[in-house]
Amino acid sequence: MVIKGAKVNLRHIRIEDLGDLYEYSSQREVAHAAGFARSQDYLSSLDLFNELDTDLSWIIVQKNGKVVGNICLYELENLSDGEKERHVSLGYALNKNFWNKGYMTDAVNCLINWLVDSYKKIDVVEAYVTLQNVSSQRVLEKAGFDFIALVEVPYFDGYLTRNEVKVYENKIAKRRV
Numbered sequence: 001m002v003i004k005g006a007k008v009n010l011r012h013i014r015i016e017d018l019g020d021l022y023e024y025s026s027q028r029e030v031a032h033a034a035g036f037a038r039s040q041d042y043l044s045s046l047d048l049f050n051e052l053d054t055d056l057s058w059i060i061v062q063k064n065g066k067v068v069g070n071i072c073l074y075e076l077e078n079l080s081d082g083e084k085e086r087h088v089s090l091g092y093a094l095n096k097n098f099w100n101k102g103y104m105t106d107a108v109n110c111l112i113n114w115l116v117d118s119y120k121k122i123d124v125v126e127a128y129v130t131l132q133n134v135s136s137q138r139v140l141e142k143a144g145f146d147f148i149a150l151v152e153v154p155y156f157d158g159y160l161t162r163n164e165v166k167v168y169e170n171k172i173a174k175r176r177v
Helices: 015-025 028-034 042-052 103-117 134-142
Strands: 002-004 008-011 057-062 067-075 087-094 124-130 146-152 164-171
Touching: 002 103, 008 103, 015 028, 015 042, 015 067, 015 087, 028 087, 042 057, 057 103, 067 103, 087 103, 103 134, 124 134, 134 164
Parallel strands: 087 124
Antiparallel strands: 002 008, 008 057, 057 067, 067 087, 124 164, 146 164
């Protein structure tokens, strides 16, 4: 399955994507912004490959076929069983050579539109963004997310200059007719 956007497409990962995956997952700025450990070699990018090989993870592909990032949905741990099924968290990463070109905004909009139109199991998508990552905050705002809270998150200590993140939410169930 491919989710088509104006600038990029979303699809599930394939083993031949490993080179492009390593290219962006080894970039210090990308790992820092996305909150994951930087890939030191192809073997460590294979670990990320395995994490991305799920039904609710997609890679971001330019129209020419180059993989430039990933976008994923994750279950939230602190919710009741009924809420877990319909409430997820969004995470993404983009090759730094493609920042500020509208690719991530297109990818997030593609995914949200697909959730609204085709995947009725999810009603709310949350995203957590560091205070210093203003570009990512703007991506979420353009995709219809609302800022709902500033929260302390001690588990991000290694990646933050402060232990707070902004929480954004998109109630996609309200967009369904």
